[in-house]
């Protein structure tokens with residue numbers, strides 16, 4: 384499928400969506416399970432390609448692990464293979480080979496891992512070639528590039544001879560993903576101690592216990608449904624499988640979308656989304672929920688609500704340069720994401736209303752699932768065409784099937 388046309392149905396939107404589960408929680412649970420010798424019972428693992436890839440790569444003896452475009456799979460498996468002394472070539476898509484991994488490799492080498500870069504230093508592809516502990520007990524690592532390096536080290540740390548103390552430097556980003564890691568480790572029987580004021584995490588030596596563990600629905604995937612409700616004239620959507628107390632930082636979408644006109648009510652089975660009055664403007668710091676930025680940027684621009692964003696620096700090293708991709712695609716609507724303070728503060732400028740006889744805007748997706756899913760909710764108001772819609776498989780393979788319950792979805 385090269386593109387899909389998504390169009391409003393002209394009817395009030397009513398839907399019940401069974402979301403897939405979180406690929407972040409799934410990929411952590413899979414590493415923890417692997418460290419028990421695959422003795423856990425994991426329930427509701429994500430259908431996301433990133434998770435299915437992790438499952439496959441943990442189970443195969445192949446010498447090469449191709450993670451495709453999955454960041455957590457690359458970072459978590461590199462630490463896993465390196466510190467369990469396995470020889471593996473780690474590679475991925477051309478974009479994955481542009482996403483930095485040097486800070487993690489440096490830390491793993493300091494602990495005793497033998498790792499060779501096979502291309503450019505600091506980036507995949509690389510090869511893990513064995514492990515001999517250096518006995519290092521404490522390590523400093525920057526916390527302002529990707530939290531995935533810290534999660535990867537933390538999950539493996541109990542298996543080091545004396546555990547590990549991590550000193551995190553710089554302004555921390557994506558912290559809820561680190562606390563998710565620590566909470567899941569605790570659920571599997573190893574209790575890390577975090578002192579967030581001192582930016583220090585101590586992980587004792589220990590072993591994970593065979594555990595029965597159920598993964599929650601995905602809040603990042605939920606965000607697109609909030610945007611549908613914010614943009615629709617009339618909508619009532621129930622999202623199944625979300626918890627009121629989540630491990631996922633992207634549950635912050637509830638508070639953000641409250642200002643964009645979405646009332647979210649916990650039902651015991653998930654969340655019911657209905658419409659309420661929106662605020663006149665919006666200010667959001669995405670440092671702890673970077674994956675929500677595209678959803679919120681598109682929604683605010685199309686609703687014509689001026690917004691100020693901070694904390695989106697890490698978007699430049701994700702599936703694509705998401706800042707640039709957003710700017711390019713928002714401009715097609717007369718909207719923009721303007722950098723008003725270099726690399727720090729951005730303003731979302733509102734879209735123009737489309738001319739009645741204008742052809743639908745074509746959205747390029749840049750091999751980025753979140754570009755496709757962030758722009759699709761515009762179809763609650765007017766038609767758009769999404770190029771390469773298959774990109775959604777990375778985190779939410781049934782997205783278009785689910786979306787066809789709220790909009791017309793036609794393959795072009």
Ligand SMILES: O=C(O)C1=C[C@@H](OP(=O)(O)O)[C@@H](O)[C@H](O)C1
Nearest residue numbers: 407455529530531557560674697
């Ligand atoms: O640990 C995780 O599961 C993730 C951490 C975040 O990445 P960064 O820590 O690189 O911001 C997030 O963007 C990504 O989708 C998933």
Ligand SMILES: C=C(OP(=O)(O)O)C(=O)O
Nearest residue numbers: 452453454455674701702
């Ligand atoms: C950034 C993302 O994933 P990853 O870094 O795991 O590839 C994402 O899912 O938006």
